[in-house]
Amino acid sequence: MRAGDTLVVPKLDRLARSVPGARDIGDSLTARGVKLSLSGTLYDPADPMGKMFFNILATFAEFEVDLLRMRTREGMAVARAKGKLKEKQPKLSARQQSHMVQQHQSGEHTIADLAELFSVSRATVYRVLERHQNASAPSTSGGQ
Incomplete structure (x- = not known):
């Protein structure tokens, strides 16, 4: 944007996520000589009243x-407590995952082959392979 331009924003929450972020943007607009229009109202971040209203x-x-x-x-x-909010279901059953790991360990199938065979992404x-590796890795805690 150039000096004299006006940045048009329908709502302030579309411009910044926090007060410090909004202030940074306001300061940047002031430094560039740009005015700000929020919901159809013009604010001049360089003007003390405009700056106060903006803040x-x-x-x-x-x-x-x-x-x-x-909220x-x-x-x-509340939904989770009532059992109405469920976690995302895995794409493969435990049996399918085990079968996939076995096929990978046999060395006969590439990652792309396995993805195609099981109709999932690479x-x-x-x-699945990482979870299996992490689950089968021995614990590193010394038990002390």
């Missing part, structure tokens, strides 16, 4: 986002 709006926007996060976490906790094959 107040940023504080309220951050507060709203924090409330939303808190979402609470709602998820990343899934790598995750």
Whole structure:
């Protein structure tokens, strides 16, 4: 943006995620000589009143986002407690994963072959193999 331009943002939470982030952006706009339009209202970050309103709006926007996060976490906790929020189901059953590991260890199949055989992505094959390797690795704790 250049001096004299106006940055148009529908809502402040679309501009920054926190008050310090909004201040940094406001300072950057001031340094460039750019004005800010929030929800159709023009704010000049270089003007003391514009700066104050911008900071107040940023504080309220951050507060709203924090409330939303808190309510979402609470709602998820309630749903989880009621058994309505379930974890993502694995793409392969334990038996399929074991079979995949055996085929990989035999050396007859590449990662791409296994991905095609089991109709999963290569990343899934790598995750299954890594989980198996981590599960079969001996514990490094000395037991002291």
